[in-house]
Amino acid sequence: MKFDLTQISPGAVAWMLTASALVLFMTPGLAFFYGGMVRAKHVLAMAMQNFVLMGLISILWVTVGYSLAFGKGNGFLGDLHFAGLAHMDQVVPGFTGAGALVIPPLVFVIFQMMFAVITPALFTGATADRWKFASFVPFVIAWSLLVYSPVAHWIFSPVGWLARRGAQDFAGGIVIHTTAGTAALVLALMLGKRNGSAKDTANKHNLPLMLIGMGILWFGWFGFNAGSALDANMIAAHAFINTNTAGAAGMLAWLAVERLRHGTCGTLGAAAGAVAGLAAVTPAAGFVSPMAALAIGALSGVLCCYAIDWKHRFGYDDALDVVGVHLVGGAFGALSVGVFGSKAINAAGANGLLYGGGFKLLGNQALAIVVAIAWTAVVTFVIAVVLQKLVGNRVSEQHETLGLDKALHGETAYAFDDDEAEPASAESELASAES
DSSP states (O other), rough: OOOOGOOOOOHHHHHHHHHHHHHHHHHHHHHHHHHTTSGGGGHEEEEEEHHHHHHHHHHEEEEEEEEEEHSSSSSSSSTTTTTGGOOOTOTHHHHHHHHOOOOHHHHHHHHHHHHHHHHHHGGGTTTTTTBBBBHHHHHHHHHHIIIHHHHHHHSSTTTTTHHHTOOOOSSSIIIIIHHHHHHHHHHHHHHHHOTGGGGGOOOOOOOHHHHHHHHHHHHHHHHHHHHGSSSSSSHHHHHHHHHHHHHHHHHHHHHHHHHHHOOOOHHHHHHHHHHHHHHHHHHTTTTTTTTHHHHHHHHHHHHHHHHHHHHHHTOOOOOOOOOOIIHHHHHHEEEEHHOOTTTTTOOTTTTOOTTTTTTHHHHHHHHHHHHHHHHHHHHHHHHHHHHHHTTTTTTOOOHHHHHHHHHHHOOOOOSSTTTTTTTOHHHHHHHHHHH
């Protein structure tokens, strides 16, 4: 079916292109956020993983990823009709009638591409300091095709089987945060603990850099959530205010818990609490009221603050607490839609438990979460096992001791020596570490 060009809203196009740029800006923001929380000798390796995704996934998305996610296909996977961005003059399958797009399909492609870019970037925080770049690159390519695109098709595409059942995920609490958090858990278990992980609090080398990254993330999240309205309208406005409200509530709630438990309020806790609130409201932003967003943000701040302790209890090394924040926060937010969802906010949504909708929506949300976790866990494990046999997943102990910046990329983030001192080469320092 040909796309009707007369239904395009210039204001919506301008907003969606802006929102797309905001979401892309989140990826370098994430690089700063994560980079400030690793040891100085690994910061460029962390940044490299995030930045290279902007190249890898962008190319993958326009060649085949978008078509697998939003092509008609069947309820489980799209076809290759839009491969190479062919047929961009046709309607995106399922976006018809009251749900018809008021932006050109190509603008929709651009916006969704930015989601595909940042999703695998999220789980790099769990694998910090120890993942081989030679394994990382093929892993994220395979993961994006075998996990992200199918799950996006199930929920984001109106023809997906979970979307047809009534599952609601406004901006990616399940598709993005739950899948990334699940992958983070599997990879952390498979890679094992970092050297020196018991001294984790001393490993966060630059908290001001982390805070700059957090500010960029919060700023970009307005495009992430409000852009998911796919129009410049009241739903976008609700998503915008809900995003800010939940982020603020998550930060304050986390700090309150820290104060009660430890007697201090730290910058790291403030940043983590804000991310928890933002992640939790992501699936709900366009479906709930601002007061519901406040409750979701505050509850997620408390819940995620306690959830990050799981890594100590169960013995896995989630370096930057991706599981406790994104998996727990994203899943909790998705379930919250089943409680706080209101058709008064979004007529295309559904009423949750508190608005007379019964348990139907809550059940659909729970099903979507369980299926997404199960599929992601199995496929992530299989990809990692194959790559372990082909190239190995973890760097050597010598490379980890030297630092991934020099060992893998031949660079260093900071020059601590006298300017006139002759810098040691990566090869000589590696030889010293090995001896």
